[in-house]
Amino acid sequence: MQKIPFKTWVVNRTSQLDFDNALPYFILAFYHLAPVANPQEEVALHHAFFQDQDAKGRIYLAPLGINGTLSLPKELALRYMQWIWSKPGFENAEFKIQEYETHAFGRLCVKTRAELVALGFDVPLQMRGTHLKPSEWRAMLEEEKDKVVLDIRNDYEYKLGHFEGAVAPPCETFKDFKEYADELKTKIDPENTKVLMYCTGGIRCEFFSAYLKQNGIENVFQLQGGVIKYGAEEKSKHWVGKLFVFDDRLAVPVSDEETEVIGKCHHCQGPSDRYYNCANMDCNELFICCETCLNTFHGCCKTECSGTNRVRPFKLANTPFRKWYTYAKTKEELNQLRVVEGSHANN
Ligand SMILES: [Zn+2]
Numbered sequence: 001m002q003k004i005p006f007k008t009w010v011v012n013r014t015s016q017l018d019f020d021n022a023l024p025y026f027i028l029a030f031y032h033l034a035p036v037a038n039p040q041e042e043v044a045l046h047h048a049f050f051q052d053q054d055a056k057g058r059i060y061l062a063p064l065g066i067n068g069t070l071s072l073p074k075e076l077a078l079r080y081m082q083w084i085w086s087k088p089g090f091e092n093a094e095f096k097i098q099e100y101e102t103h104a105f106g107r108l109c110v111k112t113r114a115e116l117v118a119l120g121f122d123v124p125l126q127m128r129g130t131h132l133k134p135s136e137w138r139a140m141l142e143e144e145k146d147k148v149v150l151d152i153r154n155d156y157e158y159k160l161g162h163f164e165g166a167v168a169p170p171c172e173t174f175k176d177f178k179e180y181a182d183e184l185k186t187k188i189d190p191e192n193t194k195v196l197m198y199c200t201g202g203i204r205c206e207f208f209s210a211y212l213k214q215n216g217i218e219n220v221f222q223l224q225g226g227v228i229k230y231g232a233e234e235k236s237k238h239w240v241g242k243l244f245v246f247d248d249r250l251a252v253p254v255s256d257e258e259t260e261v262i263g264k265c266h267h268c269q270g271p272s273d274r275y276y277n278c279a280n281m282d283c284n285e286l287f288i289c290c291e292t293c294l295n296t297f298h299g300c301c302k303t304e305c306s307g308t309n310r311v312r313p314f315k316l317a318n319t320p321f322r323k324w325y326t327y328a329k330t331k332e333e334l335n336q337l338r339v340v341e342g343s344h345a346n347n
């Protein structure tokens with residue numbers, strides 16, 4: 001199997017940390033379920049911790065715990081993890097780390113959320129599915145006959161890569177999943193069929209699995225630590241394609257083992273595993289595109305978009321989700337950056 005340079009570390013308080021040879025920035029992904037008595041206060045503490053520090057990304061604090069993903073210099077990442085481990089209830093928080101040359105987010109946002117995963121109602125977390133370590137998950141994929149593997153991420157994530165044989169129920173909102181879950185119960189043997197579910201980092205499964213069990217599906221299993229941790233421990237076994245991530249990288253390998261490309265170019269259906277946001281800032285549609293079509297359509301998702309006068313320089317499309325002022329200080333400067341022939345701004 002072809003090897004590619006890619007590595008994920010999964011660390012907790014007791015890990016031996018030796019990152020001397022790692023790239024200068026770390027991208028941390030983490031969540032931990034433990035009571036946060038005062039989320040608002042915890043947000044303030046985070047702001048104080050990160051004041052004048054070079055951290056970017058998103059952290060959400062809720063009464064049930066914390067969920068975050070950050071890019072930051074590795075020394076700061078280590079200090080942040082130590083700080084989290086020092087908080088009562090968070091001693092066992094687990095962090096997934098990937099190295100990177102630079103930031104993968106545009107800014108830092110720390111805020112409270114009523115729910116860590118948007119459901120709109122409470123599920124009994126004590127009814128969560130059985131957590132499977134990556135090696136146990138792999139064994140179950142290989143040995144279990146009567147099973148359904150559920151990818152409970154978004155459709156656009158599934159399209160780029162997923163576990164072999166996984167099905168992708170509609171999951172854009174929890175309401176979609178609820179309807180699917182009710183139907184699933186009638187299609188499988190709810191007492192015997194094993195339902196295996198996974199998501200990117202594991203947090204969605206904590207809530208969705210509880211819902212399945214509460215609704216009468218008995219054998220529910222969830223991949224602990226999600227696909228990110230699986231890749232760190234089991235590499236790309238039974239995984240096809242790439243992993244969608246919610247930062248500037250958009251897609252990463254699961255491990256250092258090369259896998260086949262399963263994504264298809266939105267324009268020509270040719271193989272590609274690169275997502276772009278449409279260069280037309282008023283559209284911003286996320287789509288998979290091959291390099292040829294990226295040039296042909298000036299980084300846009302459709303011809304109509306490439307003809308507008310709000311097209312950002314698509315050669316810089318490796319920094320997605322950005323506002324126009326990322327590309328220029330003034331609108332006049334932005335106009336000069338335009339790569340679409342013959343497009344002129346109105347103002
Ligand atoms: Zn194409």
Ligand SMILES: [Zn+2]
Nearest residue numbers: 278283301305
């Ligand atoms: Zn578009």
